Amino acid sequence: MYRPKTTLEQWRILQAVVDNGGYAHAAAALNKSQSSLNHAVAKLQNQLGVQLLEVRGRKAFLTEAGEVMLRRSRHLTQNVQELESLADNINQDWEPEITVALDLAYPKSHFYPVLKDFLPESRGSRLKLIDTVLTGTEEAVTQGWADIVIGGSVPKGYLGEPIAEVSFVAVSSPDHPLAQLDGPIEASELLQHLQLVIKDTSQTPNEKQGWLKSELRWTVSHFQTAIELVMQNMGFCWLPYHTVESHIESGQLVPLDIQGSSFRITNMFMIHPRPDTLGPGSRHLSDLILSHRQITPLNEQIEQQNNEASHGDDPRRT
Structure with a gap:
């Protein structure tokens, strides 16, 4: 079984010496004597057989080997810190x-x-x-x-x-035949065109939502894929408005005026x-x-209405 030559404390001392610019400031930061830090770093270098620091004047500088070892040591001490924090969290029933x-x-x-x-x-x-x-x-x-x-x-x-509202809108390319029609588009017209739908992530999908009656349907995994295909004039798709808003503003996509379902709102x-x-x-x-x-939330809406009424701002009184 492998037995480490060094200790975490030695690596922490080395990091403190470098981070604080020398032994004197590191000793003050760690509340230790300067001689104990000198001894710890010297012992670390002897145990490894590698010079990590060299002293020039009153300052200690990392050698090339020291820079590599120090960088790796930070991962080591950070991992130990996270491991100890995880143990504390588990003891406090905080989920890992x-x-x-x-x-x-x-x-x-x-x-x-x-x-x-x-x-x-x-x-x-x-x-x-x-x-x-x-x-x-x-x-x-x-x-x-x-x-x-x-x-x-x-x-x-x-x-x-409830935490948000999402609007769904049917879109196509401006060159698509559906975009060329005058007036609301009837469902019978949609039947003749390719519909792009987003894949249900269930292993046993239950297609009970949305209009899924086109004779030809292509299924994709992500909204972005559907958007790109629609912009290529490949078909139409119902998509969350926030995913296509910029494309509608730029003219790359157009919302379709569909009879009975120009847009849908989902909580x-x-x-x-x-x-x-x-x-x-x-x-x-x-x-x-x-x-x-x-x-x-509804309770905040009611509270707001009550406050407005109490201040005479209720429009029903005018």
Whole structure:
């Protein structure tokens, strides 16, 4: 069995000497005597058989070998620190890993500020972000493989907190035959054209949402692929407006005026598949998601209306 020649403390002392510009400042930072630091570094070099530092005047400088060894040693001490933090978190029941299932339609731009706030408070927990679609999102709830799920529907028997609204719009290339029609497009006309749909991530997809009656359908895994195919004048597709807004503004895509369904609005919900066993890390992440949600809860709407009424701002009184 391999026995290390060196100790973590020796590497930490070497790092302190370099980071503080010499033995004197490192000794003050570590609250140790300068002679003890000199002895620790000298012993480290003897044990390795490699000169790590050379003293010029009153300052110590890294040798070329020392630069390489120091860089690698930082990974070592950081890994140990993270390992010890993980042990503390486990003792405090803070989850070592948190899995979040995000429906592909949910705007990731809403989630990035959440992650930015969560990172410094994550206590070393690993975060797994899994993209899901339709039935695959529901399965993340019903099968319980995710700690937090953000999706467009709440399966029976579960509760969900609304956090955002997503508008879906049918689009095509401006050169597509559907874009050339005058007036609202009837469903019978759609039947004659290629429809691009996003693949359900479930192993047993249940196609119960959306209009899926075209004689010819192509299935893709991501919105970006669908957008690129539509811009190539290959067909039409219902897509979240936030994914195509810039393309519509630039004229690369046009929204289709479809009889009875020019656009659809879907609420996005945050769902806890196993609320009774939700860990403190997942609970904190959930609180951050709610603090960044893009939709006003009903209780806040009612409170706002009551405040306006109490201040005489209720328009029904005029």
